[in-house]
Amino acid sequence: MYKSESKFRLAALASLCLAASLLSVNSFADKFEHLAMTPPMGWNSWNHFGCNVDEKMIKATADMMVKSGMKDAGYEYVNIDDCWHGERDANGRIQPDPKHFPSGMKALADYVHKKGLKLGIYSDAGWTTCAGKPGSRGYEFIDAKTYAEWGIDYVKYDWCATDGLKAEGAYMTMSKAVKEAGRPMILSICEWGDNKPWNWAAPLGQLWRTTGDIYACFDCEYDHGTWSSWGVLQILDMQDGLRKFAGPGHWNDPDMMEVGNGMTLAEDRAHFSMWAMLAAPLIAGNDLRNMSKETTALLTNKAVIAVDQDALGIQGFKYEAEDGVEVWFKPLVNDEWAMAVLNRNNHDTKFEFRWRHKAVKDELTKRSIDFNADEYSWQDLWDKDNSGSTKDFLKIKMERHSVFMVRLTPKAKDAK
Template sequence: MKFRFLLLIAFFTSSVAFSQGNNYVQNYNKFDGLALTPPMGWNSWNKFACNVDEKLIKETADAMVSSGMKQAGYTYINIDDCWHGDRDSLGFIHPDSKRFPSGMKALADYVHSKGLKLGLYSDAGSQTCGGRPGSRGYEFQDALTYASWGIDYLKYDWCNTDGLKAEGAYKTITAALRKAGRPMVLSICEWGTDKPWVWGPSVGHLWRTSGDIFNCFDCIEDHGTWKSWGVMQILDKQDGLRQYAGPGHWNDPDMLEIGNGKLTAGEDRAHFAMWAMLAAPLIAGNDLRNMNQETVEVLTNKDIIAINQDVLGVQGFQYSKLDGFEVWFKPLNHGNWAVSFLNRAGETKKIDFNWQIEKVKDEVFKKELNANSILYKIKNAWTRKSVGTTKNGLKTEVPSHDVLTLILEK
């Protein structure tokens, strides 16, 4: 009897311990049901860097609506680095009171009133890249704070992370966001150093695949200890990654430089088309308040956006390349296809593409375009006009640093 009594006590004690242990198990899985197509929005960094304040964000939200970008599908207004003030005596973060005098909750309410969503930036390290307070050691407090403000999207950077392992650090912020209870898109921004495409799909909704983009079509900016990459250099770094992307988990080649004054009109088109072909997040990085019509037409092109937002969620692939001229294909829903003829060269290139002869196979996602058995109607995604069918070959030209993007429909 005594033995049975002791056994019962031991069982009860172990059960309590086990149940208590379960209380502390963290959920390292991101919120489901978000970013089922690549996120579309705007981020402050490319154009404004640390020069962010409440007035800019409100005016940008207004411009996203008035410019037609919201109607085209852009949703997120994301404040990057340098919004931070100090932590209070309990460790809770506050926005810079001079830059954001009304507070983040009021700003989120304003953005939400426009039918848009608000995003913020933080860092896995002790300080952000801009020297503001990072989230290391404050992850759960910060997540609770962001949730109370009504934040919808978190870009989480990787500066000043001495001794941390990326996968573990990002799992911590994911657990913190889950505990806080408000669904947020998590943008993993550790620059592709620790292969986030391998472990990121369950942890975040998108992950950077490289270092920062540079406002240049085809060049590298060397900072000494690190480099920034032109649009074409970033494009090249996506090679071998497409199998990791899909609905709810996207390769992120960084934000757009369209409309920031350094790229030509053709280069802007090529930049936008290739990000669409990559099923990349479309996060504008220009001043939405001061856009010329050319920039608006690129950023709001419905057919290019439709390629990007296709529900199949398959990232495009390079089919061929020769002397700076590349052909890319992207499988779309309902058996349709997108194709981009990208001219990276310094001179105009001629196209002579025979749909009947070319056999386009996507070996990763098991898709095949065979114009011998299926007749496709062809639409120019930039002019939005019909240009025949795949019964006849394509003969045309693409100017230097420009792109021709077509949609093939059954």
Template sequence: MNARRIAQVVLGIFLGAAACGNSWAQKAEGLANTPQMGWNSWNKFACNIDEHLIRETADAMVKTGLKDAGYQYVNIDDCWQGQRDADGNIQPDPKRFPSGMKALADYVHAKGLKLGIYSDAGATTCDGRPGSRGHEYQDARTYARWGIDYVKYDWCNTPDMNAKAAYTTMRDAIAQSGRPMLFSMCEWGMSKPWEWAGQVAHSWRTTPDIYNCFDCEFSPGLSTGLGVLRILDRQAGLRKFAGPGHWNDMDMLEVGNGMSEDEDRAQLSIWAMMASPLILGNDLRSMSESTRRILTNPGVIAVDQDRLGVEALRVLADGPLEIYAKPLDGGQWALMFLNRSTQAIDVHHDWKAQVLTDDLSKRSVDFKQTVYRWSDLWTKKTGDTSTTLQARLAPHSVLMLLLTGPAKS
């Protein structure tokens, strides 16, 4: 058979498979029905990682109650890679991970947790380690043999590459690996992934990397880091693209990394209201009790994990005060009052002045007709919507309410 005939046969096989729908070419179903929860090594440790850190983090996730609160993924970011062997198989750095990834996965699994790993669509990662370009199927099979449960896939060193094609290739590679793995795209929103990635990944980053501040932007060289409020502002118009199994990812949490407690509570609240994955970025082994309490707040986590899977909408912007509403399963609502400023502000919210309406979920509440009970998810105070809400918001803080009802009609 000549070369031309071989090419025709190969093309025919490819087109035939495409016409049949390529049943294997899909992301794993049943993962991330609610936004994924876990921990990632990058924010706190960058390249200073090894197997001892990962084991100790898994231990801490169990000991501190984070596992019981819903966090389950222990994710290794960049710099775990060594070299490829003679057959092209990726190997972990022998000095940092001398026991190998399979042993590490077994350890994490024995804790009732899951192990995640990192790669890049380019030939090299952001830190210059071997990426997966040209080795996608090989790497996915390797991850499956190791027992990996989560793949974060970055976008460094990808000149002239098409994001949709590159991420679809890795999706298909994972699908053929024989092991379901949550697929997390880290493409920084450059190609508007919310418009096409719903069938490709379980989550996709919507912005550049987070920077450890509440309201700032940091641009060293070619990279950009955004503070909490800058990331929130870039979510405008994206809520219609997210839902169970496909989430807008606002990047990792900086809770416990140096912001104030009010700012830490605000970030977790914002991420929960926006149904973003909750991926911790602090040192779980040495966090303070106040940080632990913030990260394990059951009411705030429940808002993030609500099975309806609808992102919040902004219903009011009045200077530094913004109000966000999130419809929840069972007819409930979550409301967040956000103080964007560095000065305290007073809230006087007349529930009856505005009908709460969400066209996306087709939900509406007229507080003139229906009274809801509310509970503050941080202070545990309670009340109802029959009287004006009075509160004082500290700088860079939130008031987060769960509305249940009706209390009376």
């Protein structure tokens, strides 16, 4: 009897300790909850410029984000990635590189804010950044306070030079630092999915990387020796099983986009469309100052952006795949759906979809469509002149590495 009672008390004590621990963690990791209720939209310097960043280029990018119509389409963050850093002063405060950012970050943030945009910045959980600049290890609270004083709105936090650190703890520290700094700043967790951040990152930041770095290639791997960069299709495949972790205020991040960085127009459209189906952050990574009319039109396609920014915040899912062609669905508000057909093949193909023979069920949301019972109208999101109804068979010719994307509206509602 005594032993049983003793075991019970020990078990109860353990439960209380666990509960106290969880309460402590939740209190410590108290992020700004109202940020990124839809996936963040903006631009980042790394994919095109790497370390070649300076205030003149950032200002010109902000100017072009407005002039090109990207701001009107929903883009708002102008994010400076690695290599903006100078040295720390005698008080440990990080300084921008005086050669490339002579006016300072506060003046640059003011310039961006006057455009109606927001400024993002980059740091790393280790002693150094991935490019060898000063990291935030041991300086998390002073760095977050400095960013807040500068007027920063978005912090991308990388994972290089982090030997001996545990990811969850390191990001918990920066999350707390950002909150204590007092300025609402998005925390973008960038540890490449190595530590399964989808299991622990939602209380800490607004988005977390699910993979290693993207590469401006539709279907390939770039082997760096000890790590690889990945093409669009490879990163798309890595999202399998993760949709249940995403939602308003906490998003899976399959990395910044490579639209306008050398792929074909069809590949860029497919890349952009599938990121929208994933409810992914739409962070452009091209040179906005010199982009083509085609790239501008692609990045500002409000119909596709609306799929990404849908208020439900539900990530899409693969419905079927056959002969190199995939069909994806994404539940939207007002009982609407988005549908994307992706041709992964290296050749053109013909695709047919017999709507009335299909039934779609989303196990996550319990939303479903029985096309035999319910008729939907569809609108092509890339060709405004192309529309139809699910009462007819869908027959299309698809270019290699292309996408066909539509929005489905219940016919009864469409007729009102």
